[in-house]
Every structure is written in C-alpha cells, then in structure tokens.
Amino acid sequence: SQAEVMRFCQALMTELYRHLGPDTDVPAGDIGVGGREVAFMSGMMKKLSNNTACVFTGKGLSFGGSLIRPEATGYGLVYFTDAMLKRHGLGFEGRKVSVSGAGNVAQYTIEKAMELGAKVITASDSGGTVVDEAGFTPEKLAHLAEIKNKRYGRIEDYA
Structure with missing residues (x-):
C-alpha cells in the first residue's frame, strides 16, 4: 500500500x-522507485537533517523537481551521440539504432532518435530483447510505454 x-x-x-x-x-x-518514493525519502531527509536543500534527483515538480526530468537522460544521450556523429560528418538520419533497455531512459532515447531520423530496431529488459527490423514507430513506442509504465509488464508482453 502507499502507506x-x-x-x-x-x-x-x-x-x-x-x-x-x-x-x-x-x-x-x-x-520501481519513482517520483512518489523520492518525495517520501526527500521529505524525511529534510525533516531529519533540518535542511530544506534536497539532494535527490527525480523529484516531482511540487518538490522542486525539473519539468523535463523523465526525458532528460534519454534525450541527453541522443544529443551527445548526435554531436559525436556530427564531428565525423554523420548524423542519425537513416541510421539503424539498437537501444538496450525499455525503461524511461530507453523510451526517451527511442523517441528522440526517431525524431532525428533514426530507425530504432531494439528494446530489451532483463527478460529478453525485441528486435523489430521495421523499426519502432510512435505507435509502437506508445504501446511499449503502456506495457512498461502502466502495466509494469515485461518486454515479452510487447512481443
């Protein structure tokens, strides 16, 4: 229970x-540890330390968190990779991309890589890997997010 x-x-x-x-x-x-749990822990830390500065990342907006926190790591990974590709005269456009993972970071990595023109063909979790040679689409990504974020399912449920 929440309590x-x-x-x-x-x-x-x-x-x-x-x-x-x-x-x-x-x-x-x-x-398994999201904004709710971080809020519980940061609130207790503030109480125990008598310090209102919170040293947790992943807090909800009402606790001083960032508006784009869920997306930040995945987007940052893609932006960094894009910058490295550009140093070599390359980019994401038309490239096949494999993503390891299926959680928040992986989902936002897939989203941003697709926005930059890549064809993302894999996602995985500890139970296995999905290879979709046709590539993820926004609809397929939404289906993956539903399974992982709402139903707390496994990658095999996507397949």
Missing part, C-alpha cells in the same frame, strides 16, 4: 540520510 511504501522510504532515510549530501552522494529513482 507501507511511505513508511519503508522513511525508515530507509532514518539510517541513510547522514551519508547523503551535495558533496557526497545524490540519490535518484530507478526501477
């Missing part, structure tokens, strides 16, 4: 908060 998740996050922070800070470690959400 159990909150109590777990608060108990974790009771032990962990003294090891965190802007100059030591900045925690972030990951698989």
Whole structure:
C-alpha cells in the first residue's frame, strides 16, 4: 500500500540520510522507485537533517523537481551521440539504432532518435530483447510505454 511504501522510504532515510549530501552522494529513482518514493525519502531527509536543500534527483515538480526530468537522460544521450556523429560528418538520419533497455531512459532515447531520423530496431529488459527490423514507430513506442509504465509488464508482453 502507499502507506507501507511511505513508511519503508522513511525508515530507509532514518539510517541513510547522514551519508547523503551535495558533496557526497545524490540519490535518484530507478526501477520501481519513482517520483512518489523520492518525495517520501526527500521529505524525511529534510525533516531529519533540518535542511530544506534536497539532494535527490527525480523529484516531482511540487518538490522542486525539473519539468523535463523523465526525458532528460534519454534525450541527453541522443544529443551527445548526435554531436559525436556530427564531428565525423554523420548524423542519425537513416541510421539503424539498437537501444538496450525499455525503461524511461530507453523510451526517451527511442523517441528522440526517431525524431532525428533514426530507425530504432531494439528494446530489451532483463527478460529478453525485441528486435523489430521495421523499426519502432510512435505507435509502437506508445504501446511499449503502456506495457512498461502502466502495466509494469515485461518486454515479452510487447512481443
């Protein structure tokens, strides 16, 4: 339940908060840890440390998070790769791209790579890999996002 998740996050922070800070470690959400859990942990850290500066990434907007946080890493990966390709006179247009993963970073990587003209042909999770030689489309990506983000399914559910 939400109350159990909150109590777990608060108990974790009771032990962990003294090891965190802007100059030591900045925690972030990951698989199964999203904005809600980060909010619970950052709230408890603020209470315990008596410091309103929060050293978590992945906070919701109402907790001082970034408007584009979910997209930032995937988009940044594509923009960086595009810059490196351009140094060699290349770009994403017409290229086949393989993406490892199917979570937030992978989904936004696929989205941005497609916007730049790439044909993304793979996505994966710990249970397997999907290879779609025709390439992802916005509709296929929306289907993948539905499975991974709403149903918390596996890549095999996409196939």
